[in-house]
Amino acid sequence: MMLKPDYSAAHPLAGEKVPLTVFDRAASDKFVSAVRVYPAPAPSNDALKEGLRRAVALYPHFAGRLAVDGHGRPFLHINNEGVLVIEATMPTDLADVFPGAANVPDDLYPTPPETRQEKVDAALLQIKLNRYMCGGLVIGSSCHHHTADGHSMGTFYAVWSRAVREGKDFVAPSPFLDRASTAVPRSTPAPVFDHGSIEFRREANRCSSRAVLPVDKIKIKSITVHFTAEFIAELKSRVGARCSTFQCLLAHVWKRITAARVPEPGGVHAGEGGHGLQGQGQTSRPHGLLREHGALGIP
Numbered sequence: 001m002m003l004k005p006d007y008s009a010a011h012p013l014a015g016e017k018v019p020l021t022v023f024d025r026a027a028s029d030k031f032v033s034a035v036r037v038y039p040a041p042a043p044s045n046d047a048l049k050e051g052l053r054r055a056v057a058l059y060p061h062f063a064g065r066l067a068v069d070g071h072g073r074p075f076l077h078i079n080n081e082g083v084l085v086i087e088a089t090m091p092t093d094l095a096d097v098f099p100g101a102a103n104v105p106d107d108l109y110p111t112p113p114e115t116r117q118e119k120v121d122a123a124l125l126q127i128k129l130n131r132y133m134c135g136g137l138v139i140g141s142s143c144h145h146h147t148a149d150g151h152s153m154g155t156f157y158a159v160w161s162r163a164v165r166e167g168k169d170f171v172a173p174s175p176f177l178d179r180a181s182t183a184v185p186r187s188t189p190a191p192v193f194d195h196g197s198i199e200f201r202r203e204a205n206r207c208s209s210r211a212v213l214p215v216d217k218i219k220i221k222s223i224t225v226h227f228t229a230e231f232i233a234e235l236k237s238r239v240g241a242r243c244s245t246f247q248c249l250l251a252h253v254w255k256r257i258t259a260a261r262v263p264e265p266g267g268v269h270a271g272e273g274g275h276g277l278q279g280q281g282q283t284s285r286p287h288g289l290l291r292e293h294g295a296l297g298i299p
Contacts, residue, residue, distance in 0.1 A: 002082035002123065004063065006053035011060045011078075013177060017069075018061070018076040021179055024146045029119070031112030031126070031142040032150075035104050036157070039094060040135030043164050045087055048129060048139075051164030056083055058174055059156055061147050062125040076124075076147065084123035086110055087131070094136030109140025119144065 005011075043051075056062050064078040090097070097105065110126035113119045124147045130138040143153060155175070163170045227249060235248045 001085050003049060003053060003085045004082045005057040007057050013060050013078045014080060016078045018179060020074055020146055027145045031144050033109045033112055033142045035108050036139045037098055038137045042137035045129050047164050049085060051160055054163040054170050055160040058172060064124060065121050066119055066124060066144060068120060084110060084126040086128040088128060090130050090132045093134040094132040108138050110142050112142040
């Protein structure tokens with residue numbers, strides 16, 4: 001089913017055709033999938049859908065579609081077509097599917113579109129509610145990377161959870177939706193880094209020392225790591241400021257993986273990964289910005 005946002009009044013951006021910014025175009029043209037696991041008791045599907053309608057009303061881009069103009073340039077059409085929601089009943093218990101393994105079955109989230117033609121006019125946010133016999137719930141999602149980055153999606157999921165908990169009493173400030181305001185070029189261009197060759201013309205720049213190397217997926221293995229409460233508390237004690245468990249563990253794992261991959265001090269690891277710029281350095285990203293705003297990190 002296509003779930004439409006719950007608007008008390010027409011959204012100011014309704015019907016807008018929002019061009020992709022330079023940051024959007026630098027991001028991968030793909031749907032990013034994720035799953036969130038909740039043991040019983042979990043909210044009903046009706047409560048989840050009603051909360052989703054209220055949350056998406058604040059983020060109208062998620063109810064829009066990716067389209068292409070007459071010059072072949074993609075843009076986000078905020079046409080209120082809705083979010084795709086699939087409901088599934090699983091004939092097993094949650095513990096049978098997630099006994100602690102790191103591998104996630106592909107059927108827990110909507111099958112993301114692959115080709116350019118499939119992506120155009122497809123729901124930019126797709127949700128699958130998997131309900132288990134034990135009462136447990138797995139929410140699988142797929143969202144196009146041009147719509148939002150990881151930080152923006154995390155903020156949206158937090159708003160959705162609040163909307164479910166608070167019901168009709170839910171009130172939240174609107175996120176910052178003026179995507180173009182953070183991509184205004186200098187009146188006199190002053191490029192410092194070779195973004196054109198690295199992020200935008202990687203196929204034509206294979207001789208670069210930072211070219212992406214082909215990866216044999218057969219050699220990639222998932223592992224499960226258990227961090228004790230004492231270890232996490234010790235990590236947090238080193239920070240000296242308020243931080244989440246996720247932030248501490250992410251920083252720890254990033255440092256350890258980098259140390260293992262770089263053979264010598266000062267060496268450069270040839271791999272790359274995307275990361276958001278929220279809260280890093282002197283970036284001008286407004287708080288609550290819904291948009292792709294990332295960079296390629298080379299540890």
